[in-house]
Every structure is written in C-alpha cells, then in structure tokens.
Amino acid sequence: MKVLVTGGAGYIGSHVVRQLLLRGDDVLVADNLSNGHREAAGTACLEVMDLSDNAGFRNLLKTFQPEAVIHFAAFIEVGESMQNPLKYYQNNTANGFTLLAACRDSGVKNFIFSSSAAVYGTPKAVPVPETAPPAPINPYGFSKLFVEQALRDMATSADFRYVALRYFNAAGADPSGEIGESHNPESHLIPLILKAASGEREGIKIFGTDYSTPDGTCVRDYVHVNDLADAHLKALDYLRDGGESRVFNCGYGRGYSVREVVAAVRQVTGKDFSVTEAPRRAGDPAELVADSRELAETLKWKPQFDNLRTIIETAWNWELNRRY
Numbered sequence: 023m024k025v026l027v028t029g030g031a032g033y034i035g036s037h038v039v040r041q042l043l044l045r046g047d048d049v050l051v052a053d054n055l056s057n058g059h060r061e062a063a064g065t066a067c068l069e070v071m072d073l074s075d076n077a078g079f080r081n082l083l084k085t086f087q088p089e090a091v092i093h094f095a096a097f098i099e100v101g102e103s104m105q106n107p108l109k110y111y112q113n114n115t116a117n118g119f120t121l122l123a124a125c126r127d128s129g130v131k132n133f134i135f136s137s138s139a140a141v142y143g144t145p146k147a148v149p150v151p152e153t154a155p156p157a158p159i160n161p162y163g164f165s166k167l168f169v170e171q172a173l174r175d176m177a178t179s180a181d182f183r184y185v186a187l188r189y190f191n192a193a194g195a196d197p198s199g200e201i202g203e204s205h206n207p208e209s210h211l212i213p214l215i216l217k218a219a220s221g222e223r224e225g226i227k228i229f230g231t232d233y234s235t236p237d238g239t240c241v242r243d244y245v246h247v248n249d250l251a252d253a254h255l256k257a258l259d260y261l262r263d264g265g266e267s268r269v270f271n272c273g274y275g276r277g278y279s280v281r282e283v284v285a286a287v288r289q290v291t292g293k294d295f296s297v298t299e300a301p302r303r304a305g306d307p308a309e310l311v312a313d314s315r316e317l318a319e320t321l322k323w324k325p326q327f328d329n330l331r332t333i334i335e336t337a338w339n340w341e342l343n344r345r346y
C-alpha cells in the first residue's frame with residue numbers, strides 16, 4: 023500500500039514505518055524532525071515538513087497520492103500541555119484539522135489516527151472500554167479528543183473511513199536495536215529509570231505516592247511499541263478491506279505501578295539507583311488500564327511482547343546502544 027506517515031521519524035511512528043517497509047509497503051514520511059530523528063525513518067523517503075505547512079502537505083498528497091495516511095505528528099507530554107495548552111491545541115488540534123482538510127480535498131479515504139488513553143481522563147473503572155465516556159483532565163487529552171470528533175464527523179459526511187487508536191503507555195524498543203525511544207528532554211518513566219540505571223541521571227523521582235492505588239503510585243498499562251505498531255498495520259488492512267470507522271484501545275489490560283516498574287528495572291539491569299518520592303505531577307490520573315478486547319477481536323491483534331520484563335529488556339538494550 024502507498025502510505026503517508028506524518029511523524030514517522032518519531033518513537034511510535036518509526037516502529038510502524040519499519041514494519042511497513044518490512045512487509046513491502048510504499049512509505050513516505052513527513053516529519054519536521056523537532057522531536058523525530060532522521061535515522062529513525064530508516065530507508066523510507068523522508069520529507070522534512072511541519073504540520074502547519076498546509077501548502078506543503080497539499081502538494082505532497084497531490085504528488086504521492088497515498089491510499090492511506092497515518093498521522094502521528096503531535097506533541098505528547100501531559101505535563102507540558104498543562105503549562106502551555108495552546109501549544110497543544112495549535113499543533114495537535116488545529117494543524118490536525120488542516121491536515122484532515124487537505125486529505126479530504128485530495129481524496130484520501132483511509133486515515134489512522136494516534137489517539138490516547140488521555141481522552142478518558144480519570145476512568146470510573148479499569149480496565150476501561152472504548153464505550154467509557156471521554157472526559158480528559160488535561161489539554162493533551164482534549165487536543166486528541168477534538169481530532170477524534172472531527173474524524174467521526176468527517177466519516178459521516180464524506181466517503182472517508184478512519185481508525186483511531188487510543189494508546190496506553192508505549193514502551194520498549196525494536197529488538198534489532200536499530201530504533202528506539204529518544205526524546206530530548208526525556209519525560210517518560212521507563213527511559214528515565216533506565217537513564218538512572220545507566221548512571222546518566224542521578225536517580226528517579228516518583229510523582230505522587232498518595233494515589234488510591236495498591237502502593238499509592240500511579241498505575242499504567244505499558245504496551246510494547248512493536249505490538250502497537252502491529253495494531254497500525256492491522257488497522258490499515260482492515261480499512262483497505264472495507265472495515266467501518268472505529269476507535270480501539272491499545273494496551274494489554276494489565277497495569278503496573280511506578281514502584282513496580284522501578285523494581286522491574288532494578289531486576290532486569292542489575293543496577294541500583296536512588297529513588298525519591300515527589301509530589302504528584304499535574305494532569306496525571308491514578309490508574310489507566312485498557313480493555314483491548316475489541317482490538318483483539320476485530321483486528322485479530324495478537325501481542326507478541328506482552329511482558330514487562332521484555333519491554334524493559336528491549337528498552338535497556340536500546341539505552342545501552344542507542345544510535346540517536
């Protein structure tokens with residue numbers, strides 16, 4: 023298939039691009055390289071382009087004529103979205119709408135959207151199904167939800183179908199060691215703990231120890247990035263085969279607390295490091311765990327890396343031998 027991947031030089035995007043290339047799809051990556059890395063796009067053709075470049079995207083769509091667009095390009099930090107909400111609404115929402123209009127005008131009929139568990143806010147119960155009412159508690163979650171809504175409306179008004187994938191916590195790296203997670207500055211839990219284990223950072227802070235969870239720290243559903251990537255390929259095939267527009271959760275249905283992740287990193291790496299208890303981070307819900315049965319049933323998604331140890335091992339391998 024001919025696929026345009028926005029943000030394909032980023033963390034999740036690069037793992038999707040790698041799998042698309044491995045199966046022989048024709049992939050064009052558009053990425054402004056603000057958080058992405060040229061090397062992460064592998065052998066895919068890369069256009070360095072910002073999501074706000076409407077004319078550029080229109081031109082790209084006209085010349086490449088993709089059968090599908092996978093849209094990753096976005097800002098991703100909950101904490102930052104609390105400090106600077108308009109940055110998130112401008113890039114994730116407004117520029118997302120502009121991309122959708124360009125897709126509509128150039129006849130793109132299949133769209134895969136990187137959504138987030140952040141659309142649920144603080145779910146009433148976990149594991150949370152897709153039918154739970156969306157109620158974000160931070161601008162990041164709203165910025166994603168608004169695009170989901172636009173997609174829903176587009177799909178009812180035009181010959182256009184989409185899959186929105188609500189990621190829980192992406193983690194790990196491709197076992198080849200060629201690509202992995204690399205944010206600057208890093209804000210995500212597993213890479214930060216690994217940097218504490220490697221000695222690159224002094225230690226790790228636990229944000230909040232008074233949540234209503236078994237050990238008082240936040241619980242998240244960490245899902246290996248290659249299993250997430252596979253969900254995108256399956257979603258593409260589903261749309262190509264005429265599947266109707268859908269929203270799917272992407273997680274394993276099992277959560278780990280921050281303390282459990284710290285303990286697992288100590289075990290996998292054999293390293294010790296300092297752990298400090300710190301106040302809660304604004305915008306964090308206590309517990310996010312996916313009910314992903316719809317993804318497994320409808321898309322026949324079968325996770326291959328569903329194990330916290332494997333996630334940490336692949337991330338540790340990347341951390342020790344990172345290429346960017």
Ligand code: UDP
Nearest residue numbers: 100209210211214227228229240280303306
């Ligand atoms: N977290 C933490 N210390 C850190 C970074 C993150 O305790 O240095 C916690 C954070 O509060 C959240 C969990 O780890 O409960 C996962 O955070 P992350 O930023 O990795 O992902 P998010 O859940 O925000 O998508």
